[in-house]
Amino acid sequence: MSKSQETFSKKEKEKKKLKKRQDKEQKKEERKANSDKGKGIDEMLAYVDADGNITDTPPDPTKKKPVIKTEDIQIGVAKQEPIDPADLIRKGTVTFFNDSKGYGFIKDHESQESIFVHINALESPIKENDKVTFETEKGPKGLNAVNVKLITKE
Numbered sequence: 001m002s003k004s005q006e007t008f009s010k011k012e013k014e015k016k017k018l019k020k021r022q023d024k025e026q027k028k029e030e031r032k033a034n035s036d037k038g039k040g041i042d043e044m045l046a047y048v049d050a051d052g053n054i055t056d057t058p059p060d061p062t063k064k065k066p067v068i069k070t071e072d073i074q075i076g077v078a079k080q081e082p083i084d085p086a087d088l089i090r091k092g093t094v095t096f097f098n099d100s101k102g103y104g105f106i107k108d109h110e111s112q113e114s115i116f117v118h119i120n121a122l123e124s125p126i127k128e129n130d131k132v133t134f135e136t137e138k139g140p141k142g143l144n145a146v147n148v149k150l151i152t153k154e
Helices: 008-034
Strands: 090-098 103-108 114-118 131-139 142-152
Touching: 090 114, 114 131
Parallel strands: 114 142
Antiparallel strands: 090 103, 090 131, 103 114, 131 142
16 A cells, blocks of 8 residues: 555645635635725715714704804904004114224114114214114114114214
């Protein structure tokens, strides 16, 4: 008698392969059954209720909030009344001014801060220690004095 060509370990390996193949087929069938493909758009829609929770039922049209007008929405700072031009004029003393370079600094009487002034912003010639009135505007490196007028010479 001849011995079978298959040994015990070969049979076990064959059984494992068969079992693995069957499990794979079974999982494939389950995925097909539970798949979302082919469903209608209505079945895939989700809605947000009044509390912010996601549901599959559409909201009740009788509880719909009123329409908000875009004109009523305010973004940023609330509207302010226009600033009086007299409030923009400041007073100060020229602490440094170089005629050859064309720039200098004015010390504001109220805030005591030093404000840059360029010769193009002058309405009359100024020197150090002169009292002046001026307006400020935002420059790339800070405040700049503009419309600089001489009050008194010192």
